[in-house]
Amino acid sequence: MSFRVLEPSKKPATSQARSINTPQNKQHENMSELEIRKAVKERYAKIALSSDSSCCAGEDCGDVNLATSSVTVPVEASAVNAGCGSPLLLINPREGDVVLDLGSGGGIDIFRASQLVGTSGKAIGVDATPEMIWRARETKSTYGDKYANTEFRLGEIEYLPIESNAVDYVISNCVINLSPDKLAVFRESFRVLKEDGVFAVADVTLQKEIPDAARKDMDSWSACIAGALTDSEYERLLTSAGFQDIKIDHVSDSNIGEYPFSYFSSHIKARKPSANSLRAP
Numbered sequence: 001m002s003f004r005v006l007e008p009s010k011k012p013a014t015s016q017a018r019s020i021n022t023p024q025n026k027q028h029e030n031m032s033e034l035e036i037r038k039a040v041k042e043r044y045a046k047i048a049l050s051s052d053s054s055c056c057a058g059e060d061c062g063d064v065n066l067a068t069s070s071v072t073v074p075v076e077a078s079a080v081n082a083g084c085g086s087p088l089l090l091i092n093p094r095e096g097d098v099v100l101d102l103g104s105g106g107g108i109d110i111f112r113a114s115q116l117v118g119t120s121g122k123a124i125g126v127d128a129t130p131e132m133i134w135r136a137r138e139t140k141s142t143y144g145d146k147y148a149n150t151e152f153r154l155g156e157i158e159y160l161p162i163e164s165n166a167v168d169y170v171i172s173n174c175v176i177n178l179s180p181d182k183l184a185v186f187r188e189s190f191r192v193l194k195e196d197g198v199f200a201v202a203d204v205t206l207q208k209e210i211p212d213a214a215r216k217d218m219d220s221w222s223a224c225i226a227g228a229l230t231d232s233e234y235e236r237l238l239t240s241a242g243f244q245d246i247k248i249d250h251v252s253d254s255n256i257g258e259y260p261f262s263y264f265s266s267h268i269k270a271r272k273p274s275a276n277s278l279r280a281p
């Protein structure tokens with residue numbers, strides 16, 4: 001499979017709402033999917049260019065500083081932090097591991113993961129917003145070789161520009177709720193993980209299904225609310241993609257804020273089974 005990966009070598013002038021790595025037929029099939037991608041990219045392009053640290057889903061980013069380790073975060077990445085939890089707290093990456101971050105934004109979790117996997121490992125971020133990719137690469141270049149084991153690839157998480165069976169951990173921080181095709185995200189995560197690889201993400205989940213009209217509010221979708229799944233739907237789709245040992249924990253209290261329904265900041269973990277464990281006894 002070949003990927004059309006667009007590489008912004010200099011600061012993008014404006015937000016670009018085009019779809020990358022998306023098959024043409026799918027783009028024409030579903031206009032509302034295009035609208036969602038456009039609204040999402042516009043919002044995060046603005047954040048990338050303005051240094052406006054704006055948590056997805058409310059005031060509390062749920063960001064934890066990995067206090068027990070010596071991991072540090074570049075201030076430039078903190079400035080555009082837009083997560084809602086700490087996926088790295090769910091896993092224990094070792095020297096040499098490969099960590100993939102879906103929707104890496106300004107790179108906050110990638111710069112952390114980089115220090116955990118060491119020089120023989122790799123931390124790869126994929127993001128669909130050219131301005132975010134530019135921002136993360138700028139930060140990387142500020143620190144010389146310190147983050148040499150990181151890479152930021154422009155692409156969509158429904159069509160990952162990553163080889164199959166190549167990564168030990170798929171992480172993500174407040175991104176999957178933004179996708180108009182979550183099953184594709186889970187299938188792609190499953191494809192790129194090695195056997196026994198771990199999917200560990202922070203995301204917004206809903207207490208119960210919300211009305212269709214609320215789903216169509218693009219502002220609320222791009223603010224990480226209207227596209228969120230309920231826990232049971234999250235579990236159903238992960239199972240359908242092939243994942244096992246699925247666990248969902250709420251890390252914030254139910255939050256209502258300006259929305260007429262409750263949602264949580266959640267940590268979700270699942271495992272890609274090994275071929276052996278799938279074989280009949």
Ligand SMILES: C[S@@+](CC[C@H](N)C(=O)[O-])C[C@H]1O[C@@H](n2cnc3c(N)ncnc32)[C@H](O)[C@@H]1O
Pocket residue numbers: 040041044056080081082083084102103104105106107108109126127128129132155156157158172173174175178179180224
């Ligand atoms: C809420 S921000 C989170 C950024 C980062 N994970 C963090 O914790 O700061 C969402 C990010 O996901 C990216 N994104 C949203 N939908 C995407 C998609 N379908 N494919 C790739 N990236 C996407 C956006 O461009 C944005 O950078």
